Amino acid sequence: MTSVGVVGGGQLGLMLGMAGIPLGVHCSFLEPGDDPPAAAVGPVERASFGDLAALLALAQRSDVLTVELEHVDVDALRWLGEAVRIRPAPAAIAVTQDRLLEKRVLCDAGIATARFAEPDEVPRGFAAGSVVKVRTGGYDGRGQLVVPSGGDVLRAAESLGGPAIAEEVVSFTRELSIVAARSALGEVRCFPVVENRHRDGILRETRAPAPGLTAALQAEAEGFVVALTERLDYVGVIAVELFEVDGHLLANEVAPRVHNSGHWTIDGARTSQFEQHLRAILDLPLGDPSPLGFAGMINLIGHEPPLAELLAVDGARVHRYRKAPRPGRKLGHVTVVAPTEAERDALLARVLHFVDTT
Amino acid sequence: MTSVGVVGGGQLGLMLGMAGIPLGVHCSFLEPGDDPPAAAVGPVERASFGDLAALLALAQRSDVLTVELEHVDVDALRWLGEAVRIRPAPAAIAVTQDRLLEKRVLCDAGIATARFAEPDEVPRGFAAGSVVKVRTGGYDGRGQLVVPSGGDVLRAAESLGGPAIAEEVVSFTRELSIVAARSALGEVRCFPVVENRHRDGILRETRAPAPGLTAALQAEAEGFVVALTERLDYVGVIAVELFEVDGHLLANEVAPRVHNSGHWTIDGARTSQFEQHLRAILDLPLGDPSPLGFAGMINLIGHEPPLAELLAVDGARVHRYRKAPRPGRKLGHVTVVAPTEAERDALLARVLHFVDTT
Numbered sequence: 001m002t003s004v005g006v007v008g009g010g011q012l013g014l015m016l017g018m019a020g021i022p023l024g025v026h027c028s029f030l031e032p033g034d035d036p037p038a039a040a041v042g043p044v045e046r047a048s049f050g051d052l053a054a055l056l057a058l059a060q061r062s063d064v065l066t067v068e069l070e071h072v073d074v075d076a077l078r079w080l081g082e083a084v085r086i087r088p089a090p091a092a093i094a095v096t097q098d099r100l101l102e103k104r105v106l107c108d109a110g111i112a113t114a115r116f117a118e119p120d121e122v123p124r125g126f127a128a129g130s131v132v133k134v135r136t137g138g139y140d141g142r143g144q145l146v147v148p149s150g151g152d153v154l155r156a157a158e159s160l161g162g163p164a165i166a167e168e169v170v171s172f173t174r175e176l177s178i179v180a181a182r183s184a185l186g187e188v189r190c191f192p193v194v195e196n197r198h199r200d201g202i203l204r205e206t207r208a209p210a211p212g213l214t215a216a217l218q219a220e221a222e223g224f225v226v227a228l229t230e231r232l233d234y235v236g237v238i239a240v241e242l243f244e245v246d247g248h249l250l251a252n253e254v255a256p257r258v259h260n261s262g263h264w265t266i267d268g269a270r271t272s273q274f275e276q277h278l279r280a281i282l283d284l285p286l287g288d289p290s291p292l293g294f295a296g297m298i299n300l301i302g303h304e305p306p307l308a309e310l311l312a313v314d315g316a317r318v319h320r321y322r323k324a325p326r327p328g329r330k331l332g333h334v335t336v337v338a339p340t341e342a343e344r345d346a347l348l349a350r351v352l353h354f355v356d357t358t
Numbered sequence: 359m360t361s362v363g364v365v366g367g368g369q370l371g372l373m374l375g376m377a378g379i380p381l382g383v384h385c386s387f388l389e390p391g392d393d394p395p396a397a398a399v400g401p402v403e404r405a406s407f408g409d410l411a412a413l414l415a416l417a418q419r420s421d422v423l424t425v426e427l428e429h430v431d432v433d434a435l436r437w438l439g440e441a442v443r444i445r446p447a448p449a450a451i452a453v454t455q456d457r458l459l460e461k462r463v464l465c466d467a468g469i470a471t472a473r474f475a476e477p478d479e480v481p482r483g484f485a486a487g488s489v490v491k492v493r494t495g496g497y498d499g500r501g502q503l504v505v506p507s508g509g510d511v512l513r514a515a516e517s518l519g520g521p522a523i524a525e526e527v528v529s530f531t532r533e534l535s536i537v538a539a540r541s542a543l544g545e546v547r548c549f550p551v552v553e554n555r556h557r558d559g560i561l562r563e564t565r566a567p568a569p570g571l572t573a574a575l576q577a578e579a580e581g582f583v584v585a586l587t588e589r590l591d592y593v594g595v596i597a598v599e600l601f602e603v604d605g606h607l608l609a610n611e612v613a614p615r616v617h618n619s620g621h622w623t624i625d626g627a628r629t630s631q632f633e634q635h636l637r638a639i640l641d642l643p644l645g646d647p648s649p650l651g652f653a654g655m656i657n658l659i660g661h662e663p664p665l666a667e668l669l670a671v672d673g674a675r676v677h678r679y680r681k682a683p684r685p686g687r688k689l690g691h692v693t694v695v696a697p698t699e700a701e702r703d704a705l706l707a708r709v710l711h712f713v714d715t716t
Contacts (some may be wrong), residue, residue, distance in 0.1 A: 001680075014379075021376060021398050023665065024678040040379050041399065042585055270673050270695075279669060288672040292695070307381065311637060314646040315628050320382040322359075337628070337650070 001026050002282060007055070008079070009036035009044050011321035011330065012068035012258050012274075015266065017041030018260040019274035025282065037321045038068075041143050049073045052080075070096050071137065087184075088256050088279040092232040096256045097318050098137050100165045105272050109227040111251045114243070115168040119157035126168035132156040135143050135163040139342030142201065156335050170250060174242035176210050178221040179239045179262035181286055182229040189276070190272055191269060191289045193221045193242070200302060202328060206297040206349070208264045211341065213332045220249050228254065237262070237277035260299070260330070267335040268295030268318045293337045294344035298351055300332040305354040313350045359384050360640060364418030364436070365413070367394035367402050369679035369688065370426035370616050370632075373624065375399030383640065388416050389573060395679045397427075401537035407431045410438075416672035417442040422639050428454050429495065429615050440450040444582070445542075445639040450590040454614045457493045458523045467585040469609045471630050472601070473526040477515035482508050486528035490514040500559065528608060530601035534568050536579040537597045538636045538645055540587040547634070549627060549647045551579045551600070554619050560686060563653040566622045569699065578607050586612065595620070597636035618657070618688070625675045625693040626653030651695045652702035654710055658690040663712040666693055671708045 001027045005264035009031030017027040017038055029036070029044045032052075046053030050073035059165060061067050065077075065086045070093055077090040089289050095105050103116045104180030115126055122130070132153055132289075145156045146169065157164035160207045173356040175198060192209035193324035210217075224240055228251075241252040262273035271279075271287025279286055303325045310318050320332040334355070364371045365390030375385040375396055378435075380673030387394070387402040388409075394402060394551055408431035417423050423444045428451055433687045435448040445587035453463050461474045473484055480488065483505050490511055492501040503514045504527065515522035535555060538548035550567035568575075582598055586609075597617030599610040621632035629637075629645025661683045670675050671694075678690040692713070 018376065018379060021372075022675075022677040023669075026398075026630065040384075059680065271677075282664050285670040287669065290673075308642050311381075311645065312643040315626075315648075317380075319380040 003028065003062045004281070005030070005058040005065040006038070006068050007049060007058075007065065007072050008068035009033065009038035010068060011037045011245065011323070011332075013038035013047070014040060014279065014321060015263075015272075015274045015319075016066075016258065018069060019272055020278055021034075021135060022166055023275065023278060023284075025278055028058060028061065030054055032278070035322075037323060040322060046258050048120060052076055057079050059086075066257075066277070066281050067093060068257055079209060081208045084286045084321070085282065088238070089233065093256045094262040095255045096134055099133055099253075100163075100294050102168075102254055103165065106228065106251050106254070108332050109231045111159065111224045111227055114170045115298050119153045119166050122166050123154050125151070125153045125166060126169070129169040129205075130156075130166045131149055131169055132160065132166050133228050134160050135165050137162075138248070144201075144279070150309075151223050169241050170245060171246050172250070172345070174210075174244050175249075175262040176221070176242040176244055176249070177224060177239055177254075177259065178242065179259050179265070179273050180222070180225040181237045181273075181280045181289075182234050183280050183286055184235050184283055185280060187286055188222070188226050188229060189286045189289050190218075190222045190225055191262060194261050194264070196241075196318055201332075202299070202301060204299055204301070206261045206264055206295075207295070207344070207348075208268060208291060208295040217247070217249065224249065224251055236280045237273050257351050261297075262331075263319070263333050264295040264297040264335050264337075265289075268337045286353050293339050295335060295337045296348040296351075298334045298348065299330055300334065300355060301330055301355055304331050304357070310351065311356045313347065313354075315347055316351050339355050361386065361411050361415040361420045361421040361494050361637070363388070363638065364396070365407060365416075365423065365651045366426035366427050366709065367396035367431050368393065368398070368426060369395045369681070369690075371396035373374050373621075373630075373632045373677075374399060374424075374426060374616065374635065377630055378636055379624065381633065381636060381642075385471055386416060386483050386548070387414055393680075395681060400678060405472050408434050412516050413438050413573075414441075418716065424635070424639050425451060435708055446596070447591065447593070449593050451614045453590060454612045455494055455676065456610075457491055458521075459493075460612055461523065461525075464586065464590060464609050464612070467589045469582045469585055470607065471609050472528045475524050477522050477524050479513045480524050481510070481571055483511045483524060484528070487527040488514075489527055490522050490524050492518050493523050502559075511691075516702055521682075528601050528603060529606070530603050533610075534600040534602055534607070535597055535619040536583060537566075537595060537623070537631050538580070538583040538587070538602065539556040539595045539631075539638045540583075540592050540642055540645075541638050542593050544588070546580070546587060546648050547585055547644045548576075548580045549620060549623060549631065550649055551576055552601075552619050552622070558686070559616050560657070560659060563660070564619045564622055564653075565702070565706075566626060566649060566653040566655070575607065576602060582609055594638045597599055618691075619655075620654040621649075621691050622653040622679070622693050622695075623705070624677070626650050626695045651697050652699045653693060653695045654702050654706040654709075656706065656711060656713055657688055658691045658692065659688055660685045661714055662693065663714070667712045671705065671712075673705055674709050678711055 145176035195210035367387035
């Protein structure tokens with residue numbers, strides 16, 4: 001029996017654990033929260049992410065250690081990494097924890113991004129306006145402010161209460177993302193680029209592949225992934241959030257893990273992102289990322305509709321995370337897969353009828 | 359949280375438990391064996407199937423009780439059924455435990471079968487030869503003997519050491535099966551008829567849908583299911599094994615549970631047979647049984663090829679059961695799904711290259 005230790009026990013851990021079972025891969029988790037989602041599929045050691053003894057114990061009963069979130073204690077993982085295999089490497093995770101460092105690495109890898117700077121380099125911001133973000137922490141739209149052109153970037157940065165980065169506001173056509181995996185041998189396999197819709201900074205819907213996706217756009221996104229993962233010597237699944245601007249791409253954010261915009265792959269691809277991550281970190285052959293049709297994914301946020309209503313939609317696949325409802329909290333998602341885009345969109349509309357989108 | 363108690367903890371229980379997790383359905387198991395497959399997804403009470411106290415404890419923490427095998431203690435379930443909901447009902451399970459009773463119920467429901475009789479009614483057997491089988495127990499080809507025309511059916515029955523049934527040997531074109539679900543309201547939804555290949559009485563391969571499946575043949579099989587499940591007032595997933603003879607069907611055996619020939623639905627249908635069973639017994643809407651393409655399933659029997667070899671076949675989905683290898687033991691299965699029959703068969707051939715078929 002192969003054992004994987006997962007730092008974090010949320011829904012991403014749950015779905016990693018689910019993917020492991022048919023492969024004979026057993027996942028254990030480390031998570032400070034009580035009765036987290038992943039508890040349904042494996043033992044959870046309740047400890048903080050910086051608890052060296054707990055991390056060591058997890059590592060000692062695992063063939064490889066991985067993460068299901070980027071807000072981990074990288075120093076602890078670095079220390080641990082001297083003795084055990086951690087994938088992706090702590091150094092790669094560290095890059096994605098710091099928005100400024102991440103943007104610099106993207107630039108160094110030749111990947112297009114919005115213009116960015118430290119706040120004191122651009123006290124009055126960029127011509128098109130600025131998004132000022134905390135460098136570390138902050139997710140789902142938290143920890144950021146928009147400052148209009150000529151506004152006071154320094155004051156915005158100060159009010160966020162920590163080191164910040166200023167990025168130029170981008171007038172994008174739409175938000176996209178790519179989820180991909182890289183093996184230790186450097187093989188990269190990419191899922192198709194998907195289109196994402198956010199509200200209040202939280203992902204609401206994903207369409208896969210992105211409507212109108214061209215081979216050129218897919219190639220551009222894959223080029224980003226190859227350049228970035230090579231630079232980071234990355235092993236595992238990675239997600240890159242993208243802006244489409246004038247038919248080209250800018251990289252926005254990187255997640256060193258499986259990603260919400262890849263959940264559709266459980267039902268809609270020949271290999272799920274979760275199985276793909278396990279394959280990559282365990283030196284198993286990477287799986288076929290081909291889609292099985294046109295997929296759509298809708299997040300259940302804040303509250304869950306009655307299960308029977310969702311299941312009454314023929315073809316809807318329901319994924320609940322065992323979490324108590326709370327405003328803005330991701331509680332589950334619903335996937336649909338159809339042979340045509342029109343049927344996919346019709347199914348999505350039927351599901352949305354039951355989903356609270358206020 | 360909805361709770362389902364499952365009598366039996368083998369691979370069928372494991373896959374039921376897996377299907378429950380995304381729905382927020384928690385499965386617990388009762389199983390006499392040590393560390394059974396289902397232990398990966400829920401608590402297992404180690405007890406015999408006739409242990410009334412253990413059954414009662416399982417029932418008391420469950421919203422509904424079900425079975426993942428038919429060789430349960432029906433008397434114990436009947437006693438329990440006075441107090442708790444059991445689906446399918448013990449009376450329906452009892453019918454499938456006794457080959458003679460099962461055949462009589464099929465006949466009474468107007469469903470075609472091979473000719474059959476009690477051994478002393480046909481001491482010299484049927485004109486085409488006879489298969490003499492124990493009435494209860496026996497599976498995967500065990501507990502049966504073939505007696506040529508004019509042979510001694512009574513002696514064959516005696517040598518099997520228990521009440522027996524004699525069935526006429528059928529020259530069938532091929533073996534098929536249909537898996538279907540019936541709700542408490544009487545709604546029936548059927549997966550497509552599939553083709554099965556056995557060796558030594560053990561299922562080796564399933565092709566779904568059955569090659570050349572016509573609407574007429576599907577309708578004939580669905581007619582069998584509707585007639586039988588109505589007669590049994592059946593709730594849950596049921597499987598009927600079929601012989602195709604001269605373009606028509608004979609019912610061979612009935613399983614009151616999810617079935618090996620339905621495993622392809624996990625990867626190849628819009629709803630898996632496991633989720634469908636949970637939906638049926640929990641009064642949730644039945645799911646869409648449509649196939650996602652052309653699927654094939656190969657059982658891993660007796661030994662498992664190296665995981666990396668199987669995973670190197672693009673599109674192969676591997677399902678391992680956490681069981682120690684033993685000759686003739688089902689250890690896992692591999693599913694492939696493709697947009698055409700030719701591609702499906704090519705993928706199957708690639709998988710078979712790694713599977714021991716001796």
